[in-house]
Amino acid sequence: MQDNENRxxxxxxxxxxxxxxxxxxxxxFMLKAGGEIFTTVESTRQLIEQIAILHQVGIRIVLVHxxxxxxxxxxxxxxxxxxxxxxxRVTDEQSLxxxxxxxxxxxxxxxxxxxxxxxxxxxxxxxxxxxxxKAHKRPPVSVAGHDAGPVDYGxxxxxxxxxxxxxxxxxxxxxxxxxxxxxxxxxxxLLNINADTVAAALAGALGAEKMVLITGAPxxxxxxxDPDSLISYIDLPGLQKLRESGxxxxxxxxxxxxxxxxxxxxxxxxHVISARLPDSLLLEVFTNEGTGTLVVQNIDTLSAEEQAQxxxx
Numbered sequence: 001m002q003d004n005e006n007r008x009x010x011x012x013x014x015x016x017x018x019x020x021x022x023x024x025x026x027x028x029f030m031l032k033a034g035g036e037i038f039t040t041v042e043s044t045r046q047l048i049e050q051i052a053i054l055h056q057v058g059i060r061i062v063l064v065h066x067x068x069x070x071x072x073x074x075x076x077x078x079x080x081x082x083x084x085x086x087x088x089r090v091t092d093e094q095s096l097x098x099x100x101x102x103x104x105x106x107x108x109x110x111x112x113x114x115x116x117x118x119x120x121x122x123x124x125x126x127x128x129x130x131x132x133x134k135a136h137k138r139p140p141v142s143v144a145g146h147d148a149g150p151v152d153y154g155x156x157x158x159x160x161x162x163x164x165x166x167x168x169x170x171x172x173x174x175x176x177x178x179x180x181x182x183x184x185x186x187x188x189x190l191l192n193i194n195a196d197t198v199a200a201a202l203a204g205a206l207g208a209e210k211m212v213l214i215t216g217a218p219x220x221x222x223x224x225x226d227p228d229s230l231i232s233y234i235d236l237p238g239l240q241k242l243r244e245s246g247x248x249x250x251x252x253x254x255x256x257x258x259x260x261x262x263x264x265x266x267x268x269x270x271h272v273i274s275a276r277l278p279d280s281l282l283l284e285v286f287t288n289e290g291t292g293t294l295v296v297q298n299i300d301t302l303s304a305e306e307q308a309q310x311x312x313x
Contacts, residue, residue, distance in 0.1 A: 017286040025058035027209035032199035035067040037275045050281040052120045060171045064179045066195035067102045091154040091192045103180040122176040127183030134160045135183040157191030162205035196258035204265025218274045219292030235299040270295040
């Protein structure tokens, strides 16, 4: 009897997923995962197993990874001070060396090792490779609430252009690009770029169907101190209101900027989900209810069913 019940559950799940597989087959998804997800092999594997399923059903996946916690930990171990302003890391010359070691050395390699174990054909690159991301050093900028004058973020890059064909070639070959958010200027000086910013720029350049930000938070919260205040769906005007009210803070500020950049760049839907919820990526893609927050250009574009059920396709 138990075997029959399990069989029925499996069949029902496959039937439920089938329309989404047809909808998204051959489409490109841009995934960005924060460094906290890659602190252990186990948590890395849990995410990559989900990505492998998306790849196996024909969805073209690009993964951009961060490395903030690991960079901070290594900097602390080396006796260095880490500074953040408006949720963005200030990168001096020593911090840049740390970022390169962590992003290109530790995290990218860990992800690729898990991909190999799961037979997922992934290739690790950074924005430096083949001129994928061309950038320039950010000049000092004025930051609201910072009274000490213009902020010099150090070796932080602002993106000038994306060589999207570098990724299209890999995707057309059946590969999964795993991207470290480092770049360089025209003279070859390394630059650190916020991973959310990189994901948004790449998503727009590739014409991605979706961008998914996989974080430690459950999604976008109406009250950042209350994890139960999850917003199921929101549009860009609503996101702006949250910013103006002070609801968005710290690391969510660059995420909000990246969400806006992706949507204005042509990405139809952006999802913010938690890596802590088991199989959250699969639930977000293959169910209409979803698990986190869906962000769109205008909420009126959502169907009545979506607005009733929350953040789905």
